[in-house]
Every structure is written in structure tokens, then in C-alpha cells.
Amino acid sequence: MQLLNQLIQSREQSQKWLAVLVDPDKMKTPELLKQFIGSCEYAKVDLILVGGSLLLNDSLYECISVIKSTTHIPVVIFPGSPLQISDKADAILFLSLISGRNPELLIGNHVTVAPYLKKTGIEILPTGYILVDCGNATTVSYISNTQPIPYHKPEIAAVTALAGEMLGLKLIYVDGGSGAQKPVSQKCLELIKQQTSVPLITGGGIRSLDDAQKAWNAGADVVVVGTAFENDPQLILSFRNRTTVSA
Ligand code: 1GP
Numbered sequence: 615m616q617l618l619n620q621l622i623q624s625r626e627q628s629q630k631w632l633a634v635l636v637d638p639d640k641m642k643t644p645e646l647l648k649q650f651i652g653s654c655e656y657a658k659v660d661l662i663l664v665g666g667s668l669l670l671n672d673s674l675y676e677c678i679s680v681i682k683s684t685t686h687i688p689v690v691i692f693p694g695s696p697l698q699i700s701d702k703a704d705a706i707l708f709l710s711l712i713s714g715r716n717p718e719l720l721i722g723n724h725v726t727v728a729p730y731l732k733k734t735g736i737e738i739l740p741t742g743y744i745l746v747d748c749g750n751a752t753t754v755s756y757i758s759n760t761q762p763i764p765y766h767k768p769e770i771a772a773v774t775a776l777a778g779e780m781l782g783l784k785l786i787y788v789d790g791g792s793g794a795q796k797p798v799s800q801k802c803l804e805l806i807k808q809q810t811s812v813p814l815i816t817g818g819g820i821r822s823l824d825d826a827q828k829a830w831n832a833g834a835d836v837v838v839v840g841t842a843f844e845n846d847p848q849l850i851l852s853f854r855n856r857t858t859v860s861a
Contacts, residue, residue, distance in 0.1 A: 617661075617688055617705045617737055618784055621813045621835065630830040630858050631660035634850070635692060635792070635817065635840030638677035639670055647677065650847055651684045657853040663838060664703065665692035667753040667792065678702040690739070694757065696723045699730055705737035707787065712778045713744040713771070714760025741785040741815075742778025744771055746798050748819050752791025762791070768802035776809040786810060790818025793841045797825050800832035807833025823852050830857075 615623075624631060634654055641647045654662065662685075664678055674691075678700050681689050691698055691706040699706070708731070711719035731738060745755055745762035755762050763770045775786045788806060790798050797819040806814055816829050817838030826837040843850050 617690070618739055618813075621785075625813050625835045628859050630834070630856075631836040632657070632826065632853055632856065633661035633663050633690075633815070633817075633836050633838045634659050634843060635663045635665075635838050636677060636681065637666045637669075637792075637840065637844070638664060638673040639666060640844050641673060641677050641680075644676070644680045647680050648684045650843075650850075651681055651687075653847060653850045654687060655685055657850045659687055659850075659853075661836065662687050662689045663692040663707070663840075664689060665694050665698050667694040667757045669694065669698065674698055675700050675702065691736075694754070696727045699727060699734065701734035701736060703736055705739050706731065707741045707743075707785070708738045709741050709743040709787070710778070710783065711745070711758055711760060712742045712774055712783075713746070713763050714758055716758060716760050719758055719760065739785055740783045741787050742775060742781075742783040744774055744778075744786065744788045746771055746788060746790055746802060746818075748790030748798060749795030750793070752794060752818070754789070754791040765799065768799060768805045771798075771802050772805035772809045775806045775814075779810045779812050783812065785813050785815060787815040787817070789816065789838075792818065794819030797829060800828055803829060803832035803834050822849075823856055826853070827856065 688704040691703045747762040813835040815836040816834040821842040
């Protein structure tokens, strides 16, 4: 079954997903990456995102190959630039940065990469990407040259998500950016959940199972963790016993 349909099915059953973000630049050796993927299996991770706002090394392809040779957990590209494409992945978040007003990130880059993406045959996940200011300037807000939505204006995030769904986007990803000081507010997730009916992904600044649980309870269907697991790879083990079905 296509990933989007699996996610919709999980959402209908109130089942929550855990996604791990792997930054290829942080891959020290293939062995260490394989070890970490082993921990992902133990922690019953549902999705592995690969990508980054700024990749300094040309290691995306190798990183995905190593992961695919180690696990059956689906691998999804979370592209920080049009260069981050690989036919080795299962799918790609085809991101439109709808919180910003940078035409290249709303539609421009998409036109450039569309024919290449078609050739890869991987699943395309049209995603409304919303950046929220979560306390510090992140790489993504600098590189994208866009202004994030203010933390205390969740209603703006909610109507932005609504407009994204009306435009036909199939997923909403509300992100504080990698290494955010704090996660996107629960109020923001609740309002987006009320306004929209497509699956909701959130990430940025999630540092513990408790943070993730709060995000799931507030309405996120998928919680993404990157920096916290990079800093402490053992932390992922504590996610094994999470509650994956919400009330
Ligand atoms: C960033 O949402 C992801 O786009 C993950 O953020 O690295 O802060 O976990 P962290």
C-alpha cells in the first residue's frame, strides 16, 4: 500500500507514528548508521526521513542505500534543496513552504525537479510545509529566506494549513526547524487539527518521549525527532513503550 494511504488509515484508527530524521552530514560511518537504524527497529520507528536544510557533503544517496540495506522501515526524503532526490527512497515530501512568500519554495523548485522526480518512480507526498518561530533562528528559516509564523499566532498557522488543504496538499508539516528551542505549541497543533482533515506531521525541538506524547495528544499524527537522537542515540530506546493510539 502507498505510504499516504497507510498514514490515512492509521489516522482513521487514531494510531500515531514516530519518524526519525537522519541528516546525512551527521553520518559518521555506515556502521554507526546501521547501529542507529537497529535502534530504530527496536523502538518501532514508523518512518525514516532523510535530508537537511543545508547538506555540505554529497552523502544523501549513500545514506539512503545504507538504511535501505538495513531495514524495511520506509525511507522518505525530506529535501532541503532540489538536489536532494534519490530513486532509492520510498517516497519524498514534495514540500511547498506555504508559511513563506518565497516563490521558488512555493512552486519554482518544483517545476525544476518535477520531470526528474517522475523518472524516479518514487511516491510523491504533496506537503504543505509551515515554519513556526520556536525561539531561535534555525538553518531552515535562514536558508529559505522566509519569515516563520510567530509562536503565539497559532491561528495564522491553522488558516495557512486550511488553505494548503484547500489547494489539494495531502499532508501538513508544521515545523519549528531542526534544533528549535521548544516544540510547536500544543495550541497550534490543536487548531490545525480542528481546521484540517489531512494527516499532520510536526517536528523541531522534540527532546523527549513526553514532548512527543504531548504533540500526538494535541493532534499530530506523525512526530519527527532528529537533533535529540543525534545528541543522545540511546534516547530512542525509551520510545519503544510509547502509547501509539490516542483517545
Ligand atoms: C526538523 O522537524 C525536524 O525539520 C526535526 O527537528 O532536529 O529539532 O528534532 P529536530
